[in-house]
Amino acid sequence: MKLSPVIMMIxxxxxxxxxxxxxxxxxAQYDKSVSIHLTxxxxxxxxxxxxxxxxxxxxxxxxxxxxxxxxxxxxxxxxKTFPVSDPRVQSGDVIVSDPAGPRIQxxxxxxxxxxxxxxxxxxxxxxxxxxxxPSGGTLLTSVNLKPQIDAFFAxxxxxxxxxxxxxxxxxxxxxxxxxGSASPLAASSGQVLGVLTIGSGAMLLLGxxxxxxxxxRTKTGSVQRNILVVDDNPDILSVISDMLRMSGYSTxxxxxxxxxxxxxxxxxxxxxxxDIGMEPMNGWETLRLIKKNPATQGIPVVMLTAKPLTPxxxxxxxxxxxxxxxxxxxxQDLNDAIIxxxxxxxxxxxxxxxxxxxxxxxxxICECARLTRVVDVNKRLWNxxxxxxxxxxxxxxxxxxxxxxxxxxxxxxxxxxKRLEQIRHHLGSGVM
Amino acid sequence: MNTMNRRQQLLILGIISGIxxxxxxxxxxxxxxxxxxxxxxxxxxxxxxxxQQPAPGENISPGSSGYRVSLSTVDVSTGQPxxxxxxxxxxxxAGSTAGQGATGILEIGPVSEGLHTIRVTKSGYIEDTKNVSxxxxxxxxxxxxxxxxxxIREAGSHDTKIDIVFxxxxxxxxxxxETKIASTRYVTDRSAFVSDxxxxxxxxxxTLDSVTDKTSPIPADYRDRFNIYYYYDSSDFADAFSGCxxxxxxxxxxxxxxxxxxxxLYPTYYTLDxxxxxxxxGCVHPGTGRSxxxxxxxxxxxxxxxxxxxxxxxxxxxxxxxxxxQNDPDPNVWSSQAGCRQDxxxxxxxxxxxxxxxxxxxxxxxxxxxxxxPDPDIMHEGYSGTFGKASTxxxxxxxxxxxxxxxxx
Numbered sequence: 001m002k003l004s005p006v007i008m009m010i011x012x013x014x015x016x017x018x019x020x021x022x023x024x025x026x027x028a029q030y031d032k033s034v035s036i037h038l039t040x041x042x043x044x045x046x047x048x049x050x051x052x053x054x055x056x057x058x059x060x061x062x063x064x065x066x067x068x069x070x071x072x073x074x075x076x077x078x079x080k081t082f083p084v085s086d087p088r089v090q091s092g093d094v095i096v097s098d099p100a101g102p103r104i105q106x107x108x109x110x111x112x113x114x115x116x117x118x119x120x121x122x123x124x125x126x127x128x129x130x131x132x133x134p135s136g137g138t139l140l141t142s143v144n145l146k147p148q149i150d151a152f153f154a155x156x157x158x159x160x161x162x163x164x165x166x167x168x169x170x171x172x173x174x175x176x177x178x179x180g181s182a183s184p185l186a187a188s189s190g191q192v193l194g195v196l197t198i199g200s201g202a203m204l205l206l207g208x209x210x211x212x213x214x215x216x217r218t219k220t221g222s223v224q225r226n227i228l229v230v231d232d233n234p235d236i237l238s239v240i241s242d243m244l245r246m247s248g249y250s251t252x253x254x255x256x257x258x259x260x261x262x263x264x265x266x267x268x269x270x271x272x273x274x275d276i277g278m279e280p281m282n283g284w285e286t287l288r289l290i291k292k293n294p295a296t297q298g299i300p301v302v303m304l305t306a307k308p309l310t311p312x313x314x315x316x317x318x319x320x321x322x323x324x325x326x327x328x329x330x331x332q333d334l335n336d337a338i339i340x341x342x343x344x345x346x347x348x349x350x351x352x353x354x355x356x357x358x359x360x361x362x363x364x365i366c367e368c369a370r371l372t373r374v375v376d377v378n379k380r381l382w383n384x385x386x387x388x389x390x391x392x393x394x395x396x397x398x399x400x401x402x403x404x405x406x407x408x409x410x411x412x413x414x415x416x417x418k419r420l421e422q423i424r425h426h427l428g429s430g431v432m
Numbered sequence: 433m434n435t436m437n438r439r440q441q442l443l444i445l446g447i448i449s450g451i452x453x454x455x456x457x458x459x460x461x462x463x464x465x466x467x468x469x470x471x472x473x474x475x476x477x478x479x480x481x482x483x484q485q486p487a488p489g490e491n492i493s494p495g496s497s498g499y500r501v502s503l504s505t506v507d508v509s510t511g512q513p514x515x516x517x518x519x520x521x522x523x524x525x526a527g528s529t530a531g532q533g534a535t536g537i538l539e540i541g542p543v544s545e546g547l548h549t550i551r552v553t554k555s556g557y558i559e560d561t562k563n564v565s566x567x568x569x570x571x572x573x574x575x576x577x578x579x580x581x582x583x584i585r586e587a588g589s590h591d592t593k594i595d596i597v598f599x600x601x602x603x604x605x606x607x608x609x610e611t612k613i614a615s616t617r618y619v620t621d622r623s624a625f626v627s628d629x630x631x632x633x634x635x636x637x638x639t640l641d642s643v644t645d646k647t648s649p650i651p652a653d654y655r656d657r658f659n660i661y662y663y664y665d666s667s668d669f670a671d672a673f674s675g676c677x678x679x680x681x682x683x684x685x686x687x688x689x690x691x692x693x694x695x696x697l698y699p700t701y702y703t704l705d706x707x708x709x710x711x712x713x714g715c716v717h718p719g720t721g722r723s724x725x726x727x728x729x730x731x732x733x734x735x736x737x738x739x740x741x742x743x744x745x746x747x748x749x750x751x752x753x754x755x756x757x758q759n760d761p762d763p764n765v766w767s768s769q770a771g772c773r774q775d776x777x778x779x780x781x782x783x784x785x786x787x788x789x790x791x792x793x794x795x796x797x798x799x800x801x802x803x804x805x806p807d808p809d810i811m812h813e814g815y816s817g818t819f820g821k822a823s824t825x826x827x828x829x830x831x832x833x834x835x836x837x838x839x840x841x
Contacts, residue, residue: 028525029553033689054551056590056690058721060836061745065757069720085718090676091755092712095815104814106754107712109676119721121837155549156523194459201455208449212442239504239571242513242537327570330500330539
């Protein structure tokens with residue numbers, strides 16, 4: 001039995017070492033290409049558009065007959081000359097039968113007009129493309145690339161090839177690695193060290209993961225909680241659900257208030273994440289109906305909205321909601337809010353359980369539990385109000401009426417805290 | 433509380449697990465570096481991402497104010513979260529959704545207020561760029577579409593290999609009726625197309641060593657100088673008989689800009705025995721950036737003839753209605769007898785084998801161009817033969833000069 005953790009560690013090391021070569025993260029891709037769309041009409045070439053985009057350009061097949069292309073730098077020097085095939089000519093073959101046997105015939109399709117595209121890799125020092133008639137060397141047309149290059153780097157200022165930032169960054173693929181000079185012995189030692197480090201890390205990871213799993217199981221009594229996400233924006237529904245699943249919750253979704261009530265009639269979730277600005281039934285109306293129904297009034301509801309919280313919202317709904325999350329919501333904020341709700345519920349349940357069997361008045365226990373939640377929620381909402389209306393900042397704050405309303409909320413919280421203290425004192429004996 | 437609450441316990445365990453994860457990653461790096469030292473991997477092949485620094489004047493430096501941007505990437509065909517997506521903010525690498533497993537969510541920040549570009553890339557998917565305004569009311573969601581391009585054989589980067597992309601045609605031609613006809617073989621059966629592509633590659637392109645000159649052979653690793661792909665869009669097919677060389681699907685060039693040669697493949701050409709005027713079996717549209725050819729799947733030698741034009745720049749050596757020029761360097765057709773003979777002497781070949789391109793049967797035909805390769809020459813016959821010494825030299829030249837842009841040392 002004592003050997004099993006060692007064997008497990010060795011197995012993990014071997015698996016991880018084997019997987020080491022297959023970490024599937026793509027290398028950074030910064031190849032850029034220029035495509036110039038041209039038309040030729042009875043020998044006259046006109047540039048229609050120029051596009052610069054991320055991606056590799058095709059290779060240059062040498063010696064195609066047609067025109068001569070030139071890439072020119074800002075100082076007028078020629079960076080590259082290359083052939084551009086004549087787009088009006090396509091050469092084909094047809095194999096036909098003949099009394100003497102099969103033979104090949106040529107087919108040439110020649111036109112006066114044609115569209116064509118010249119594509120080449122972007123070189124930031126190139127500022128102009130020119131195309132010449134090779135027979136007389138006549139310039140047929142030129143294209144100034146600078147506006148498109150400037151526009152491209154304005155859209156992608158952090159690209160390492162951006163001339164404005166050259167010098168502050170290392171170009172891709174330009175940092176030479178020292179040639180492998182380690183002796184085979186040193187390299188083997190490195191491999192051993194690597195495997196040992198992987199093994200130690202795996203032990204820590206497994207240990208931490210296992211202990212976390214135990215805590216989650218023993219403390220919460222359930223492996224996975226279910227959250228109903230309600231929002232009329234399908235993108236938000238999808239993203240929030242993804243975030244929640246990533247955090248280990250199971251989710252259901254409802255695209256509106258009415259659908260939320262329908263979902264609640266099917267099964268009771270552990271928490272509802274409710275958007276406010278929905279049509280036709282908004283979040284507040286949905287919340288009112290959830291709390292009106294005895295079957296659903298106990299479900300914790302967290303409001304999710306882009307709309308700033310108002311003191312009136314706090315006064316009207318603080319009894320009904322557990323938290324209020326402002327969009328855009330990050331993964332951490334979302335997790336914090338949900339864990340806070342579940343932790344608070346668990347703590348209150350533990351307190352009630354501890355008070356059972358004592359001679360303490362059940363009414364007082366219930367009031368204590370209710371006030372614990374209300375004070376906690378109200379403090380969160382008050383903090384949100386202070387942040388939203390910048391009461392702590394030096395910049396001009398909200399109007400007098402709004403400030404007064406927020407201060408009233410603060411006073412209400414103080415009163416509730418006092419009452420909570422009184423009840424706790426009365427209950428005494430460290431139960432609460 | 434005199435003991436840690438559950439959240440604190442979980443936090444500490446999370447830190448321990450995090451240290452474990454970092455140790456695993458460090459161990460992997462140590463292991464891989466040690467392995468790299470053993471195999472003496474050339475240093476210049478190692479790709480290094482640029483260090484992440486803010487652009488001058490940009491308000492996103494660590495510690496300055498900004499917004500956290502949540503980004504979610506999904507596979508549009510399944511709607512499922514997509515992990516391991518590389519994310520670039522304003523052109524600079526910002527991270528990979530791999531950092532958070534396969535959930536397809538990445539948090540970037542701090543990001544300054546205003547308009548930004550977010551580019552996402554992942555192998556096997558079409559890359560996408562979105563313009564976003566920060567702050568936004570909700571997390572950004574970017575859907576990636578599965579690439580319509582499927583690799584058959586990838587030997588290296590696009591710069592250093594000849595990228596050949598096969599595209600199925602929804603049409604073919606009936607010469608007896610002199611009409612283009614719809615072909616359902618590839619439209620209804622993707623596997624038939626893939627099977628034909630593999631056969632053409634294995635029996636035509638990858639048998640070049642058997643049809644080229646053995647005394648001055650093409651590089652032994654010539655197969656490794658090609659990347660082979662096929663492109664299949666079940667809603668849009670190429671038309672091999674729209675114009676001489678056909679047309680490719682509308683979205684093709686946007687999704688496969690790096691294609692060196694596109695091969696429009698059609699199943700078969702019906703009734704070959706009536707002669708002209710019929711549409712060509714094979715045809716090439718050369719271009720600087722957009723080149724394509726068409727060829728039937730059931731004629732291996734014709735594929736070699738057309739790819740001789742399209743990939744290697746070889747010229748027809750039969751006499752007829754076709755294009756002639758001296759395709760320097762290492763040509764297979766010369767614009768003068770003297771040039772042909774001098775080149776033959778330079779390459780230790782018999783100068784007297786130079787002959788004018790001409791034909792007396794069925795109709796008299798003479799061109800002011802000369803050829804050296806003996807018959808049966810693939811560029812002369814089209815349906816049989818081999819590549820002679822001159823053509824072989826030209827093929828080798830192209831295989832040795834893949835990146836004429838000079839992107840790679």
